[in-house]
Amino acid sequence: GNSVTQMEGPVTLSEEAFLTINCTYTATGYPSLFWYVQYPGEGLQLLLKATKADDKGSNKGFEATYRKETTSFHLEKGSVQVSDSAVYFCALSVMEYGNKLVFGAGTILRVKS
Amino acid sequence: DGGITQSPKYLFRKEGQNVTLSCEQNLNHDAMYWYRQDPGQGLRLIYYSQIVNDFQKGDIAEGYSVSREKKESFPLTVTSAQKNPTAFYLCASSMAGFYGYTFGSGTRLTVV
Numbered sequence: 243g244n245s246v247t248q249m250e251g252p253v254t255l256s257e258e259a260f261l262t263i264n265c266t267y268t269a270t271g272y273p274s275l276f277w278y279v280q281y282p283g284e285g286l287q288l289l290l291k292a293t294k295a296d297d298k299g300s301n302k303g304f305e306a307t308y309r310k311e312t313t314s315f316h317l318e319k320g321s322v323q324v325s326d327s328a329v330y331f332c333a334l335s336v337m338e339y340g341n342k343l344v345f346g347a348g349t350i351l352r353v354k355s
Numbered sequence: 356d357g358g359i360t361q362s363p364k365y366l367f368r369k370e371g372q373n374v375t376l377s378c379e380q381n382l383n384h385d386a387m388y389w390y391r392q393d394p395g396q397g398l399r400l401i402y403y404s405q406i407v408n409d410f411q412k413g414d415i416a417e418g419y420s421v422s423r424e425k426k427e428s429f430p431l432t433v434t435s436a437q438k439n440p441t442a443f444y445l446c447a448s449s450m451a452g453f454y455g456y457t458f459g460s461g462t463r464l465t466v467v
Contacts, residue, residue, distance in 0.1 A: 276455050285361075285445055285458035286398075331397065333455075340405065341449070342388070343456055347397040 244269050246332050248346035255322055255353050263317040263349045265306075265332035273334040275299075275308055275315040276343065280329040289317075289330070322353045357382045361446050361459035368440075368466050376431045376462045378446035385451055387429035391415060392443045392461075401444075404429055433464065440466045 249264040267273060274293045278286040290299030295310035304319045315332060332346040359380040368374045380387065386405045390398040400413030404423040418437025423429055429448075433440045443463050447456035 274455075278455075278458075283461075283463075285359075285460045286447075286456075287458070288455050291455055335455070341386075341451070342400065342403060345398045 244273070244334060244336060244344045246334055246344055246346035248330075248332050248349050250347075250349070252350035252352050255351070257324055257353055257355050258321045259353075261317070261319040261322045261326075261351070263330055263332075263351070265315045265317065265346060267313050267315065267332075267334050269313075269334055269336050271336040271338040273336045275306070276333040276335070277304070277306055277315070277317050278331040278333060278345075280331065280348070282328075286331060322351070324353045324355050327351055327353045359446060359448055359457055359459035361444075361462050363462060364460065366462055366464045368464070370466055371435045373435060374433050374440075374464065376433070376444055376446075376464070378429045378431065378459060379427055380429075380448045380457075381427060382448055382450075382457060383426070384448035384457070385426070386449045387423070388447045388449075388456065389413075389419075389421065389429070389431045390445045390447065392445060398445065401431065440464060 246267050276291045277289040279289045280286045290301045292299040292308035298307045306315050306317045329348045331348045333343045335341045335343050362377045388403040389401040399415050402421040404410035420432045445461045446459040449456045
């Protein structure tokens with residue numbers, strides 16, 4: 243089946259630290275991969291995406307590279323800010339599943355000043 | 356500006372009452388979705404619709420109902436049959452293809 247596994251949180255970092263949130267997937271077809279961010283009390287916002295192997299998605303200093311050989315899409319940021327504190331969701335979609343998104347459980351990120 | 360509007364943001368209902376959550380989009384998206392989010396958990400798909408007048412059950416459809424009479428609107432009714440309705444409900448829409456979803460800001464439903 244289709245599934246996404248994310249590292250468990252919460253992840254607590256100091257401001258300007260390096261961030262990695264691991265995400266691995268299993269998929270029945272060739273998936274597109276996404277990272278979404280959710281700030282407290284709000285809906286989800288698309289952070290970045292990648293649609294084929296070796297593509298790198300990037301936005302607001304965050305990056306993730308589609309690694310087909312390791313079925314991974316890890317999220318990274320070189321220097322986090324307090325304003326990055328949120329819940330981060332990794333997700334995939336496959337055409338064989340009607341392009342519906344399959345989400346990971348989410349990882350809480352807390353950044354301390 | 357285009358987007359998805361969910362209303363109300365907070366909703367309180369007594370146990371045993373049906374309640375309808377509104378979701379409207381002006382993005383001209385064909386597909387719309389309802390998800391449920393519980394504290395500390397991921398998103399679970401309730402219902403989705405890929406075209407007007409058609410919808411399919413997701414993973415946790417029991418106790419919920421939907422309609423899709425217009426492209427812009429996809430209301431969700433939480434019925435008295437839903438055993439544990441208190442949750443945060445998210446509506447989303449998408450274009451055909453691998454573009455991901457646009458989400459509304461959510462409705463927090465509390466049943467007392």
